[in-house]
Amino acid sequence: xxxxxxxxxxxxxxxxxxxxxxxxxxxxxxxxxxxxxxxxxxxxxxxxxxxxxxxxxxxxxxxxxxxxxxxxxxxxxxxxxxxxxxxxxxxxxxxxxxxxxxxxxxxxxxxxxxxxxxxxxxxxxxxxxxxxxxxxxxxxxxxxxxxxxxxxxxxxxxxxxxxxxxxxxxxxxxxxxxxxxxxxxxxxxxxxxxxxxxxxxxxxxxxxxxxxxxxxxxxxxxxxxxxxxxxxxxxxxxxxxxxxxxxxxxxxxxxxxxxxxxxxxxxxxxxxxxxxxxxxxxxxxxxxxxxxxxxxxxxxxxxxxxxxxxxxxxxxxxxxxxxxxxxxxxxxxxxxxxxxxxxxxxxxxxxxxxxxxxxxxxxxxxxxxxxxxxxxxxxxxxxxxxxxxxxxxxxxxxxxxxxxxxxxxxxxxxxxxxxxxxxxxxxxxxxxxxxxxxxxxxxxxxxxxxxxxxxxxxxxxxxxxxxxxxxxxxxxxxxxxxxxxxxxxxxxxxxxxxxxxxxxxxx
Amino acid sequence: xxxxxxxxxxxxxxxxxxxxxxxxxxxxxxxxxxxxxxxxxxxxxxxxxxxxxxxxxxxxxxxxxxxxxxxxxxxxxxxxxxxxxxxxxxxxxxxxxxxxxxx
Numbered sequence: 001x002x003x004x005x006x007x008x009x010x011x012x013x014x015x016x017x018x019x020x021x022x023x024x025x026x027x028x029x030x031x032x033x034x035x036x037x038x039x040x041x042x043x044x045x046x047x048x049x050x051x052x053x054x055x056x057x058x059x060x061x062x063x064x065x066x067x068x069x070x071x072x073x074x075x076x077x078x079x080x081x082x083x084x085x086x087x088x089x090x091x092x093x094x095x096x097x098x099x100x101x102x103x104x105x106x107x108x109x110x111x112x113x114x115x116x117x118x119x120x121x122x123x124x125x126x127x128x129x130x131x132x133x134x135x136x137x138x139x140x141x142x143x144x145x146x147x148x149x150x151x152x153x154x155x156x157x158x159x160x161x162x163x164x165x166x167x168x169x170x171x172x173x174x175x176x177x178x179x180x181x182x183x184x185x186x187x188x189x190x191x192x193x194x195x196x197x198x199x200x201x202x203x204x205x206x207x208x209x210x211x212x213x214x215x216x217x218x219x220x221x222x223x224x225x226x227x228x229x230x231x232x233x234x235x236x237x238x239x240x241x242x243x244x245x246x247x248x249x250x251x252x253x254x255x256x257x258x259x260x261x262x263x264x265x266x267x268x269x270x271x272x273x274x275x276x277x278x279x280x281x282x283x284x285x286x287x288x289x290x291x292x293x294x295x296x297x298x299x300x301x302x303x304x305x306x307x308x309x310x311x312x313x314x315x316x317x318x319x320x321x322x323x324x325x326x327x328x329x330x331x332x333x334x335x336x337x338x339x340x341x342x343x344x345x346x347x348x349x350x351x352x353x354x355x356x357x358x359x360x361x362x363x364x365x366x367x368x369x370x371x372x373x374x375x376x377x378x379x380x381x382x383x384x385x386x387x388x389x390x391x392x393x394x395x396x397x398x399x400x401x402x403x404x405x406x407x408x409x410x411x412x413x414x415x416x417x418x419x420x421x422x423x424x425x426x427x428x429x430x431x432x433x434x435x436x437x438x439x440x441x442x443x444x445x446x447x448x449x450x451x452x453x454x455x456x457x458x459x460x461x462x463x464x465x466x467x468x469x470x471x472x473x474x475x476x477x478x479x480x481x482x483x484x485x486x487x488x489x490x491x492x493x494x495x496x497x498x499x500x501x502x503x504x505x506x507x
Numbered sequence: 508x509x510x511x512x513x514x515x516x517x518x519x520x521x522x523x524x525x526x527x528x529x530x531x532x533x534x535x536x537x538x539x540x541x542x543x544x545x546x547x548x549x550x551x552x553x554x555x556x557x558x559x560x561x562x563x564x565x566x567x568x569x570x571x572x573x574x575x576x577x578x579x580x581x582x583x584x585x586x587x588x589x590x591x592x593x594x595x596x597x598x599x600x601x602x603x604x605x606x607x608x609x610x
Contacts, residue, residue, distance in 0.1 A: 188545035
């Protein structure tokens with residue numbers, strides 16, 4: 001049994017979520033133990049253990065969901081049975097998102113062991129990372145809007161503090177406050193859209209909302225709801241008019257956190273947007289607005305990325321561009337589009353995670369984030385730079401890396417629903433984005449300056465994680481069958497099996 | 508059943524006030540107050556809509572609002588902690604002086 005039932009209350013928690021919440025609650029005690037008993041590296045060991053247990057429990061959850069007839073698992077969270085109280089409704093899409101979170105979480109946990117070893121306040125760091133993963137897992141598993149909102153704020157709170165974690169300099173503090181102000185305002189918009197939804201349907205349960213709203217004609221209330229949702233989810237997932245916090249917040253955070261934020265937190269925002277939009281509206285209603293947002297997002301972000309001199313800031317803009325590609329799949333709204341979207345979420349989590357971790361290693365060793373000052377680092381740190389090359393090629397969508405497969409499916413889906421211009425603009429943007437990746441790659445292999453010559457390769461765990469991720473990117477690029485099939489199952493759970501999703505709750 | 512219209516007008520006014528406060532105020536604490544007003548507008552909308560079901564007052568929005576109050580309280584607390592740190596670095600809480608990162 002994947003859930004444990006708390007005594008007499010009928011209160012169930014899915015196992016991955018329970019492990020992460022429990023791990024986060026125990027982490028301060030472990031920190032205390034480290035101070036009193038002086039066991040070296042016990043906090044790091046606990047974090048890695050929690051991440052491994054999370055990955056294993058996601059696999060157990062996958063087995064259990066797969067065994068059910070409709071592939072939907074319902075767990076009662078609080079109060080009465082699902083339509084009245086809160087619940088977790090777990091389908092293949094939720095499992096897919098949990099899997100992406102767990103994979104990147106494990107890699108980042110191993111990387112943090114040596115990256116953060118010279119920092120103080122490690123107790124707070126590992127507690128917050130665990131709670132941030134718990135928040136994301138909860139969003140992926142939620143079966144009603146209110147449960148989603150609670151975990152949304154859990155994820156948000158931990159990430160605000162993690163962005164401002166290195167508080168001895170001014171940059172992280174300023175970026176953190178900007179992130180907090182924009183995200184909290186977006187949270188108010190989200191609560192507003194919840195209230196409007198409640199007024200229209202009398203419930204916040206996803207299945208009931210889908211059953212009662214999807215057939216309705218467009219009214220002014222629907223327009224209000226749509227704009228509140230786009231703003232509420234759009235700030236966290238950095239859709240272009242609302243992206244201004246991201247290029248500040250992501251570079252200023254510690255590198256493992258940048259990898260988590262860019263790799264999976266903004267994608268969790270996009271998951272929330274996709275799930276709620278698809279359940280509330282007919283795909284024809286949101287196709288054009290989302291397509292326009294997609295074009296805006298990828299074009300503006302690619303142009304701005306070209307102008308950056310800071311490598312982590314450039315990667316942050318490239319994350320916004322990738323969100324634009326994912327929105328192409330959402331605007332298509334078909335099974336193929338959603339398959340491309342979620343496959344790109346997984347692939348992007350590996351590629352952008354690797355890009356941030358590897359450039360984090362460069363920054364850790366060379367103590368500069370300026371692209372020109374990093375000239376020639378590739379010759380003294382060959383393994384890290386090679387991994388970074390693979391990540392850049394994947395982000396640009398070069399064949400035989402995993403980025404190519406998901407982008408191919410995404411642009412194909414746009415053609416499939418007749419949005420030729422969207423596919424063409426996407427391909428052009430994708431080609432254009434190679435310009436700034438190639439600039440960094442050229443700088444890395446250039447003749448090293450004196451400043452760089454004495455440097456050594458990064459510590460072993462950091463190099464090992466980078467190389468492992470690079471190998472994974474190539475493997476999923478050359479043999480994409482397994483991930484593509486899983487992503488297809490996830491997309492079908494959202495699009496084709498919507499009736500099952502509704503019937504499980506309604507009975 | 509209470510009339511809904513006055514409450515909707517109040518909600519719209521509060522939300523716009525909060526949003527305006529967020530956009531034009533220079534003081535960081537006032538920005539946080541603006542966010543709080545926006546949250547409370549949404550909460551008020553929840554509560555006023557709970558009276559609209561036929562014949563009874565729906566308890567569900569009340570439980571949602573209870574939790575939402577706790578959540579926005581914690582967000583504001585973290586925000587105030589950040590304002591303190593900003594004050595340590597800049598000796599001011601005027602948000603327009605925070606221009607060192609390019610916007």
